[in-house]
Amino acid sequence: MEKVMTEEQSANAWEPKIVAIVCNWCTYAGADLAGISRIQYPPNVRIIRVPCTGRINPFYILRALQEGADGVLVSGCHPGECHYITGNLTARRKFAALKSFLGYIGLEGDRTLFTWVSASEGDRFAQVIRGVTKAVRALGPARKLVKGI
């Protein structure tokens, strides 16, 4: 269980801000299921719903990092389960290259994370969010590519 914070504590303590860009058909529904099943997960994610992971311009991820997100999570349907048949398969290539490239220039690997969560995996969604929050928390506040630093 997550610790309960007072208002004063939360104003002083740093909490990771994570942008989760998720697909409408699987992960968003999975998040929904986590919600209606009342599964607890950290409140650090801000979810952005898109039609498909294939619709995500890699610049969304970079832009989120620039605007001060401490981590970006992209999640869609498992390969082979895409609502648009192949959207996540083309996205997979894009993200593989992007993640490798960002690692190459020296960005921490856990700032950008990619995973698959299906509509029936509410539990997995909560696990992913817990895992991502933990990983980003371990890295501390973002300092690279951030505007105004």
Place this chain on the structure above:
Amino acid sequence: MENVEKKLREEAKGLLAEKKVDVVVGYEKGTLPLTATPCFITTPEEADRLVWNPFCVLNLAKFVHDLLSQHHEAQKRVKPEARRKKVVGVVARGCTSRSLVIHLQEKQYGRDELVILGVPCGGYLDEKKLAALAGGEEIREGSLDDGKIAVKTVKGEHQAPLKELLADNCLVCRFNQPVIADIQTGEIAPVAEAEKEYDPVTAFENLPPEARWAYFEKEMAKCIRCAACRNVCPSCYCRICFAEQSQPRWVDIGADPSDTQLFQLMRMYHMVGRCVDCGSCTAVCPMGVDLRKFLKKLDKDAFSMFGHRAGVSMDEPALLGAYKETDGEEFIFEPKHGG
């Protein structure tokens, strides 16, 4: 080299005389010593201006795309029955031909709009290395004899073997023969040390992340966002570049270092599986940003992850326009049970 040049002029003359092409894009002698500049030949008489030597730097595929896309655009305003086809002849070495293949893969124009005059390439002269040889002085006279470059400046004369002055990408070029050509001129050029092509990338990968970030930050701080790299890149042909789009505004135009970093990151990322390592961007960069260090990584990844080499085969689809069910998934995040 003279033979190639002679053959090239003959072929260009023939093509223009027979009206098989409307224009030949090639190189002509530059106005400064030891330079060549892109030129557009439209009449058989002008074909004698064409040259082929190690001073031919820029990738001509860019001009082919410009000519043809402008023509396509202009034809939209013409009555259908009055529309005409424009055929462009282009002098193409290995990297130029790969860029042409990329354009064809991406359906920018048809193969019938193109006549490729393939030339063997032994690499081109790096202007920055030449400037270093001349000690930063203005080069008054220069000559290339027997694989040796000699320059004359006000302060004296300098000499160096051509091989020492070749651009970095040419030294490790894997495709110094055109991958497609309609007319091939000249002998096959000697192969460069292609097996060393990823050495600088591997060395960089082995540095600690903080050192890599520091290098990236340092290089990007040099960038003045003149967009010369984009304008010269044959793979950068969008009519409206994301850098200039205002709705949405992808990248801010402020002086914040992160804006420049983002512009460069995104421009480079657009080169996944599309960069042919022609070196035009580094050649034109007025600030000497080490773009190649980063672009070569994308090239390496495209090959190591997906077995894709940019613009090598007409049968292969564009890298990011395709997928395989067996594509690697190592980067996918798996939470441990219970988080």
